Amino acid sequence: MRRSRAFIPTTKEVPSDATLPSHQFLIRGGFINQQGAGLYNYLPLGKIVLEKIRSIVKDELDKAGCNEVQLSFVTPMSLWERSGRSDAMGKEMLRIKDRHENEFVLSPTNEEAMVELVKNRVTSYKDLPLNLYQINTKFRDEARPRYGLLRGREFLMKDGYSFHATKEDMVREFDLMEETYKKIFTRLGLDFRVVQADSGAIGGTGSKEFHVLADSGEDTLVVCESCDYGANIETIFESEEEIDALNEKSYEELQSQNIEEKCSCGGKLSFKKGIEVGHIFQLGDRYSSKLEAHFNDENGRAKPFEMATFGIGVSRLIASVIEQNHDENGCIWTKSTAPYLVNIMVSNIKDEAQTELGEELYTKLQDAKVEVIFDDRKERFGFKMKDAELIGFPYTVIIGKELANGLVQIYNRKEKTKVSVPVGEIYEKIMELI
RNA sequence: CGGAGUGUAGCGCAGUUUGGUUAGCGCACCUGGUUUGGGACCAGGGGGUCGGGGGUUCGAGUCCCUCCACUCCGACCA
Numbered sequence: 001m002r003r004s005r006a007f008i009p010t011t012k013e014v015p016s017d018a019t020l021p022s023h024q025f026l027i028r029g030g031f032i033n034q035q036g037a038g039l040y041n042y043l044p045l046g047k048i049v050l051e052k053i054r055s056i057v058k059d060e061l062d063k064a065g066c067n068e069v070q071l072s073f074v075t076p077m078s079l080w081e082r083s084g085r086s087d088a089m090g091k092e093m094l095r096i097k098d099r100h101e102n103e104f105v106l107s108p109t110n111e112e113a114m115v116e117l118v119k120n121r122v123t124s125y126k127d128l129p130l131n132l133y134q135i136n137t138k139f140r141d142e143a144r145p146r147y148g149l150l151r152g153r154e155f156l157m158k159d160g161y162s163f164h165a166t167k168e169d170m171v172r173e174f175d176l177m178e179e180t181y182k183k184i185f186t187r188l189g190l191d192f193r194v195v196q197a198d199s200g201a202i203g204g205t206g207s208k209e210f211h212v213l214a215d216s217g218e219d220t221l222v223v224c225e226s227c228d229y230g231a232n233i234e235t236i237f238e239s240e241e242e243i244d245a246l247n248e249k250s251y252e253e254l255q256s257q258n259i260e261e262k263c264s265c266g267g268k269l270s271f272k273k274g275i276e277v278g279h280i281f282q283l284g285d286r287y288s289s290k291l292e293a294h295f296n297d298e299n300g301r302a303k304p305f306e307m308a309t310f311g312i313g314v315s316r317l318i319a320s321v322i323e324q325n326h327d328e329n330g331c332i333w334t335k336s337t338a339p340y341l342v343n344i345m346v347s348n349i350k351d352e353a354q355t356e357l358g359e360e361l362y363t364k365l366q367d368a369k370v371e372v373i374f375d376d377r378k379e380r381f382g383f384k385m386k387d388a389e390l391i392g393f394p395y396t397v398i399i400g401k402e403l404a405n406g407l408v409q410i411y412n413r414k415e416k417t418k419v420s421v422p423v424g425e426i427y428e429k430i431m432e433l434i
Numbered sequence: 435c436g437g438a439g440u441g442u443a444g445c446g447c448a449g450u451u452u453g454g455u456u457a458g459c460g461c462a463c464c465u466g467g468u469u470u471g472g473g474a475c476c477a478g479g480g481g482g483u484c485g486g487g488g489g490u491u492c493g494a495g496u497c498c499c500u501c502c503a504c505u506c507c508g509a510c511c512a
Contacts, residue, residue: 012473013446013461017505037504091435092511109512143435143510151511159512218511279512311512348470382472390473400471 001340002362003375007044009033010387020216022322023148025331029391031318031339038145038153045391046318048339050156053317054135056187056336057158064180066131066160071113073137077103079112083290094141106139111287111309114161118305119293125165128295128305129173133160135314147216149319150275160310165297167284170306174206174282177310181210181278188317189334191324193223193230193274206282210312211274214323220246221274222259226267232274246271275320276313283307322392325414331392332414340373341434343393347381347400354399357408357423361397364427370434389413395433397426 008030018024026032031046042050058068077095080086086093086105094106107113114132122130135158145153160177164170178194185192190212197209209232211221220243223230237243246254254271263269288294288304297303318337325332335341342365346358355376362374373393375384381400388396388411396411398418407420410429421429 009444011445011462016446019506034504089512111512140511144506144508146505157512281512309512350470380470380472380474382470382474384473385471386473398471402471 001373003373004377006373008391009043010390018148020147020150020319020323021326022150022216022319025322025326025390025392026148026319029331032149038142038151040149040152040154040315045339049318049321049333049337050315052337052339053188053314054156054158057135057184057312057314060180060184060187061133061158061160064131064176066133068134069117069132070134070136071107071110071117073107073139074104075107075110075113077105079116080105083112083287085112092140092142094139107136108138108140109311110134110159111161111283112291115287115291115293115305115307118163119291122163122305123295125295125297128163128165129169131160131162131173133158133310147319149315150218150323152315155313156315158310158312158314162308162310163288163295164306164308165295165303167306170282170284170308171206174280174308177280177308178208181280181310181312184312185210185212185277187336188321189325189336190277190317190321192277193221193228193272195221195223195230195232195274196235197232197279208280209274209276210278210280212277212317212320212324213272214275214320215273216323217273217275219274219276220249220254221272222269223272224263224265224267224269227263227265229263229265229267230272233271275316275323277317277320278310278312280310281308283309326392327416329386330390333392333394335394335434338371338392338394340371340393341395342370342372342430343375343388343391343396344372345375345384345388345396345398345400347384347398349376349378351403354403357403358399361399361426365430368431370430385411395430397430 010030011028014024015027018027026046029045030043031049032040032042035041077086089108093108096104098104118130135156137154138157139154142151142153145151162170162173164173192210192212195209195211197207211217211219220233221230222233222236233243233246257271259269261269285304285306288307294302294304321334321337322331325334333339344358344362346354348354358374358376362372365372377384392413394413398409398411402409402420406423408423408426409418409420411418
């Protein structure tokens with residue numbers, strides 16, 4: 001992509017209502033813009049990042065034997081009345097009517113729809129287990145949307161549902177998904193913890209949350225500094241006063257708070273803030289019983305499916321990457337999430353030698369299928385550098401005044417370093433870095 | 435859903451208290467020139483249903499009524 005042709009509306013000024021780094025930088029960097037309360041448009045850069053995360057999620061799930069489907073976003077109200085959740089979900093469900101005055105709901109989640117899909121199509125234990133998922137828009141009419149993509153009303157979520165003949169098999173799948181989720185978040189380059197959690201309104205017994213560790217997280221966690229143990233404080237403190245008091249504390253305040261107890265591994269425990277980006281539940285037969293979704297076991301007897309459900313907040317992950325990876329100048333995308341890995345910057349567009357080299361390198365990297373953007377705009381050096389830092393490309397090739405000495409520079413966004421490389425070696429050097 | 439605010443150019447804001455010609459400023463944008471390694475400078479220029487509707491008045495961005503939207507604090511949040 002040529003920067004001169006790209007729709008990337010960056011701004012120098014901070015939006016007045018954005019307080020979190022991810023919210024500010026995603027808007028300033030031209031990734032997203034707000035359409036209404038909790039509603040966001042994805043501009044080209046935001047769309048690229050979203051698709052990259054989506055494809056990593058899909059890749060790992062498919063490898064683990066899950067089937068991707070796509071359910072309709074508008075669902076009949078009757079579906080929710082049968083499960084009893086039309087009341088339980090309350091105002092969070094956005095209800096609409098069609099021209100015949102029939103009531104519909106914009107999907108906030110899809111347990112019911114997925115059970116209905118499988119019911120009477122999967123009828124034998126021989127067809128189990130089965131794991132279906134989708135990566136699709138959800139709508140929850142939050143009382144108070146905020147923090148940009150971290151708490152929107154419309155958002156992209158991966159929701160998966162598995163069906164089993166036995167509880168043991170369901171637990172096996174639950175464990176498999178835990179491992180799969182770990183692979184996904186690791187590939188995204190995130191620092192995260194798996195914690196024991198409450199099951200909340202979805203119901204079920206076993207439940208684990210996946211949290212990206214970030215100062216601005218809304219949840220408070222207790223994590224071990226030696227092993228990978230972690231727990232949401234909601235599960236380890238009994239009194240609500242105690243939980244509320246801890247949740248109100250800032251990240252800094254929590255850091256100075258000591259925990260006397262030791263982890264079972266003997267390690268030191270400490271408080272951290274986390275952003276919930278994944279949640280997995282063991283549902284049992286809660287939904288399958290209520291919706292009468294049965295299969296025949298080895299003895300030909302009808303039984304409700306044992307189920308589990310698995311969620312990942314895909315759009316929330318975009319913001320999480322930035323909450324964890326940014327500085328005062330802007331975004332620092334991880335390699336697997338960056339909208340473009342390499343930004344080629346011609347310092348002075350009027351200098352023919354610089355422009356020529358830029359064009360040549362741009363073509364060569366494109367041919368090599370490198371995700372590359374070419375900043376060919378007629379702007380000054382400082383302007384283009386600030387812009388590149390705000391957007392957060394991992395590497396920027398600076399073709400500038402050192403070209404006279406046969407050198408170009410590679411700027412590393414994360415390390416904030418510039419290294420000079422002879423023109424003849426630049427291509428190999430980039431291929432080596434990415 | 436309770437409490438508090440805000441709404442004026444693409445963005446950020448002043449002007450509203452005390453009604454008065456043609457509604458300002460910064461950034462962004464356009465033209466010309468200078469500049470060219472860290473968001474340049476000079477000159478000129480374009481862009482506004484002052485959130486919508488109704489009312490008071492000779493006259494409303496400003497006063498009154500009403501509706502809407504958005505934000506913040508709290509409650510809520512698979």
